[in-house]
Amino acid sequence: MNMVVHPDTVQVAHQYSCAAGKQGKFIEYKHTFWEKGFGAYASSGGKDRGALGEDNILKFAGEAGFDTQKLKADANSAACKQRIDEDQNELRKFRVNGTPAFFINGKHIGGGIPKAAFKQIIDEKLAIAEQSGVSGGEYYEKEIMGKGVRQFRSKKDRPKQP
């Protein structure tokens, strides 16, 4: 989900990710941006801010086979701006204020963690899901959205065990 921590530099990149989704190429866009957008910016030691901008995005998107005209129109539409706002509003409910942050079947992970720990959580959640008997297509809606909490809950506010 879009979490714009640096709006002055990457707001445009987020809007283009929404536009890429409309072409069914969200993942391709993400990977390409990291390599040719942020990657170029990082290589310059943070000096080449143009690498994160619209012109460069359209350049590498065109090379990757995107419909750049549609991409530009969608990226600058009210719908894509709203899409990003929606994500941020949703994440704000859970007090996500930094990246990366993850929710693995509803379990919050703030920041990066070792790969092994990440895998362990996934395996635990997978085992729970398999034991539930609920199908994959319904699991998130039924078990996470249906039974989970809809806003942030702190360790301090954890319900006491009877």
Place this chain on the structure above:
Amino acid sequence: MKRLALVALMLFAGCENSRSKLEGSTKGGGGGSGEKADDEQIAAALRGIEGRLTSLEMAHKAVASTEGQQVADRVQRIEAGLVRREEALGFLEMAYAQQKQQQDQQEAQEPDDAAVFAVDISKALAANQSEGPNSALVTIIEAWDFA
């Protein structure tokens, strides 16, 4: 029988001839020079006893005085130790209260590990901003920025 009668006679005679030293002194010394000597011996013995008693009393007082001081010193040391322990305990209680407050504040900021957070991803899914099959049992939501 003759032998028993002889022993009884001898015992009787012994009782008649010997007088108690106290008998002389209680009867006002009405006897001769032997009784006077006895009285002097008794008086000397009494003085000796009195002297020993006085010495014992003095010794006892000295011991009691030393022991009393020792006990007082010991009580003082124990009280001083208790005061130090009270201070240390007070400090520990204060440190614990501060630590507990910090922990509470921290826990109020951190997400509950046991909670299942229901993040709505329906709009992200509708916008094709996802990867992987819809039938997956595990859904990983990533909050990302491009910087």
